[in-house]
Amino acid sequence: MQIMPFEEAKTYRFNPFDLTKVWPHADYPLIEVGKLTLNKNPTDFHTQIEQAAFAPDSLVRGIGLSPDKMLLGRSFSYSDAHRARLGANFAQIPVNRPKSPVHSYSKDGAMRVDNVSDPVYAPNSYGGPHADPSLTDDAGKWHADGDMVRSAYTLREDDDDWGQAGTLVRDVLDDAARDRLVSNIVGHLKGGVSEPILKRAFEYWRNVDKTLGERVEKGVREG
Template identity: 75%
Template sequence: MKKEERKPTTTDAGIPVASDEFSLTVGPDGPILLQDTYLIEQMANFNRERIPERQPHAKGSGAFGHFEVTEDVSAYTKAAVFQPGTKTDTLIRFSTVAGERGSPDTWRDVRGFALRFYTTEGNYDMVGNNTPVFFLRDPMKFQHFIRSQKRRADSGLRDNDMQWDFWTLSPESAHQVTILFSDRGIPKTWRHMNGYSSHTYMWVNAEGDRFWVKYHFKTDQGIEILTQEEADRIAGEDADYHRRDLFDAIKRGDYPSWTLKVQIMPFKEAETYRFNPFDLTKVWPHGDYPLHEVGRLTLNRNPTDFHTEIEQAAFQPSNLVPGIGPSPDKMLLARLFSYADAHRARLGVNYHQIPVNRPKSPVHSYSKDGAMRIDNVSDPVYAPNSKGGPKADGERYPQVEIWKASGEFVRAAYTLRKDDDDWGQAGTLIRKVMNDEQRDRLVSNVVGHLKNGVSKPVLERAFEYWRNIDKEIGNRIAKGVTGS
């Protein structure tokens, strides 16, 4: 029987090496030689293996799959990815928000739901979460919010007091905080949670008609959650519980899927709707804007190299293909810049040339040079030109994903409308959606968190915060913390 011939180890330059185990020394007991360039290469590379982690959403994992359109929504968008029968390759990354790269998957936290469609018109990225709302509506507070959820400057420890200090001084956070401390705050697995765009986006059809939309990816596995006690136990037993579950499910052929449904608002209705439809802290009632099915997302391939395919994946909300555009949501507009800039800082200016970030459609860009540039650039390197270089085609690809705006430059909150308030939807969630058992767990989760290091002045504000959401729940929380 012929002995299996294995590939010889080489240096990074492809040069064969003599040993995987021993350094080059003066005799078996002598000093190591500087000319052992293979040893030096191995040590130097090891010192540089880690790249900066994401800030936030550092801990996560993902998989590849496809999205297939099952219903006709061409009356609302001309985007090729959503035309009837279209099947598009996808990449998804799930994550927690506040935890570092090695933190437990089962901490109580919002989960990231970042999805890329490799469309025929370029990469389309929908960078969402597992909740339909967020803590803020103005990006000026985003950096401060994330710092409040991470670690103190003095001890390097997470701190419940600074979390509640920020939340209670930011009443717009009430809806998301209510969801966070509800059953939905800790999904059993990534496979058993929904995904949402959270933001409102614009769709434009082939005739130029505009619509506002919100995306809902409904899990086909059903919603399942972990209690706080279960999550704490699992965090101590397997910090990578969610990552492992997704990888193992796909490996055994149990492919998770989500059905995409959208809410659609006629363009002009946004001007007169009873609350600001672009407010990221609010949901659109389904009675006003019901769900319309679009298609199904299925995950069926694990990464073969976690670092190159998941850790270096760079999702950005500014990747919007023809027929899809942003809305006046201030948080979304800020993210159009911040995500791409974060990738430039973390991965380098040419991050889009990393294979997982490359579009499958042709690229005809005037971007050139920079660190780690891989693609060759050909002349002409400027526009406009008369030398045969790429030329923007405003007739085939007009900028139609637009809206009108006017007014003086101000630093101000959104203009209030009839039903704009910070507490109403959170209270409705508690009173109309949750059952008694779910309300009991909400109270228990909040009480447990508040009893862990929250200072008295912040506690008093927290009690009032919850009473503003729902008086009975607020009183129960206060009693649970103080005992009276």
């Protein structure tokens, strides 16, 4: 994982919540937080894969959502999608069932298997579930400097469409990887693409990297 202090995120040279960008490791080195070991395959694809329901709003204490607009949208839409796909009680399917007891207002619905004994209304005086914002960071609130609005991001110094892609081609890929990239692009463009589209494609790849664009055009023209 990588960590960017909140104050630095306000003025970083490109918007750190832009999904088309990565945080350079030179600025924010990777921090090892654990190891994920894949040691077995599912035995039943439907029950263990097709019915899996992951949602970014399933957060443990101390972790909150960033101003990433895609993440914020997914935080409320994923759970709705799971209910439509798997039913109101998708969280009781074994592949989704939490390891620790969960107290919620959930009750009834098709295919429910857990009996409800606690009151499912609030407020109540019978020991039922209730919200406790004090358990989260700053009572569940955080400052976003106006980022949580329905408008485009404000562009910053390095917020462009080509910079990081060019860095990937020139500084990250080796010669063999660059050769494979050119070969793949050329192969697709030689499949009956019209001349106007070809010109746009050549310009596109020149914007990423001038040499790459020239190699792509040469490969298509001379192939």
